[in-house]
Amino acid sequence: MLPLYDLRGRVAVVVDILRATSSIVTALASGVTHVFPVAELAECQALGAQHGCLTAAERDGRAAEGFDLGNSPFGYLDGVLPVRGRAVAISTTNGTQALRRSLAADAVVVGAFLNLGAVVEFARAQQKDVVVVCAGWKGKFCLEDTVFGGALAERLADSFDVSSSDATLAALHLWQQAKGDLHGYLLQSAHVRRLNSLEANKDFAFCLRVDEYPAVLPIWREDRLVALQHEVARTL
Amino acid sequence: MLPLYDLRGRVAVVVDILRATSSIVTALASGVTHVFPVAELAECQALGAQHGCLTAAERDGRAAEGFDLGNSPFGYLDGVLPVRGRAVAISTTNGTQALRRSLAADAVVVGAFLNLGAVVEFARAQQKDVVVVCAGWKGKFCLEDTVFGGALAERLADSFDVSSSDATLAALHLWQQAKGDLHGYLLQSAHVRRLNSLEANKDFAFCLRVDEYPAVLPIWREDRLVALQHEVARTL
Structure with a gap:
């Protein structure tokens, strides 16, 4: 849907809750200095070889072979690989593509439940229209990214017009249904069921923690x- | 989104509640023999001139100049123009395009709240996967078409899997929120507010009548x- 929206003059919030943007937030929260999002696995490996970055890659919901990390946020938390002070080149199925397609916006930021408060604060400070770019699953709609959009709309509703777009209204309504039991609600999601495994279930629960990294x-x-x-602190 | 879905082997239900598909259902219910959906205004006029069809056209929510009818279902009901036994060439902003892009499906039918029961019956008889093609507004998401998809999913849930697509789940949840007061719920829609006028309000209320023409x-x-x-009767 992205080509139908003009991003110029707007803030793009790129969202791929499971798991690219949740992992990127966790990486930076864990002392990673910067993240290179890349589309192709080969480009990811080249960045690793040339710049000494860590490499992280996932295809179809699984860690790709021959990379330092997969797409789990716990790769940055479990201490197996020291990440503080390192850069990471990351390639994922959906999130990276959504990010690179959003660069026409005035500002491109990464959103997840983990840093919802930081996104809200930034949007308020910018006072520009916000487009939530839901990565989805292979270009299709997915529930968890949309519900995040609804959570963001709810928090911004006091100072932004959230009713001028039917997509925003629908996201808001879905979030209002989901928020009492976000975990239970999203267990219905086809994407969540697709990721179903012990590791993925742990990731899933973590990715739904709201404001784990609010700054x-x-x-x-x-x-x-x-x-x-x-x-952000300076702007406010 | 349509290019992301393979329509072959499936039934496509094309929906443009406000107002193309509601008007097409009303036209056939009122004795119109057949409808030619066309993309361009000129093609619509040419069909009128060559085949003696009535012509109906709308652009950006308004009746286009120089045509027999606009896009209101009441054009087929109010008796101003006799329609029984006539063919109609119809061109609308979103509905016609959605229809013509759905022709790869095994069967292409037109859905509206007005004929929901007929769509349900047909889908059950076919026992093929169903893709609900929501025309939306200039390619973007709109609430009323999605909510119709949810209503259809709810009625088919006993014999179809409605949980394998997040889009279907979301539509179902929105319908469940909306159905207690469909009119009030859809008054929030940006599209509905865009159409706001005396004529449009009358059309709007009519287009939400569930099973007005169930056959x-x-x-x-x-x-x-x-x-x-x-x-349909023969198949069952």
Whole structure:
């Protein structure tokens, strides 16, 4: 749907709750200096070889072979591989593509339940229209990204018009149905069932924690995502 | 989104509640023999001139100049223009395009709240996967078409799997929120507010009548939509 929206003059919030954007937020929260999102596995490996980045890659919901990390946020938390002070080149099925297609926006930031508060704060400070770019599953609608859009709309409803788009209204209504039991609600999702495994269930529960990292905002700068904590503080 | 879905082997239900598919159902229910859906206004006029069809056209929610009818279902009901036994060439902003893009399906039928029961009956008889093609507004999501998809999913849930697509689940949830007061719910829709006028409000209320024409199923045959009442009865 993205080509139907004009991103110029707007803030793009790119969302791939399971799991790309949740992992990117977790990476920056864990001391990763910056993230290179790339579309192709080969490009990801080349960045690793040339720049000494860690590499992280996933295809069809699984860790790809020959990379340092998969797409689990726990790769940045479990201490198996030291990540503090390192850069990471990351390639995922849906999230990376959504990010690279959003670069016409005035600002491109990464959203997840984990950093919802940071996204809200940034959007308020910018006072520009916000487009939530839901990565979805292979271009199709998915429930968890849409429900995140609804959560964001709810928090912004006091100072933004959230009723001028039917898509935003629908997302808001779905979030209102889901929020009492987000975990139970999203267990219905086809995408969640597709990821069903012990590792994925642990990831799933983690990715739904709202405001785990309320001050971590990954923002696009030139060719990479960096954390914006200080700039947000300065703007406000 | 349509190019992401393979329609072969499936039934496509094309929906443009406000107002193309509601008007097509009403036309066939009112004795119109067949409907030619066309993309361009000029093609619509040419069909009128060459084949003696009535012509109906709408652009951006308003009746287009120089045509017999606009896009209101009341054009077929109010008796101003006799329609029984006539063919109609109809061109609308979104509905016609959605219809013509759905022709790869095994069967293409037209759905509206007005003929929901007929769509349900047909889908059950076919026992093929169903794709609900929501025309939307200029390619974008709109609430009323999605909510119709949810109503259809609810009625088919006893014999179809409605949980394998997140889009279907979301539509079902929105319908469940909406159905207690469909009119009030859809008054929030951006599209509905865009159509807001005396004539449009009357159309709007009419287009939400569930099962007004429970036996009228417009189906695509060669180059036109015809009513399928008898064939449905034969299949069952």
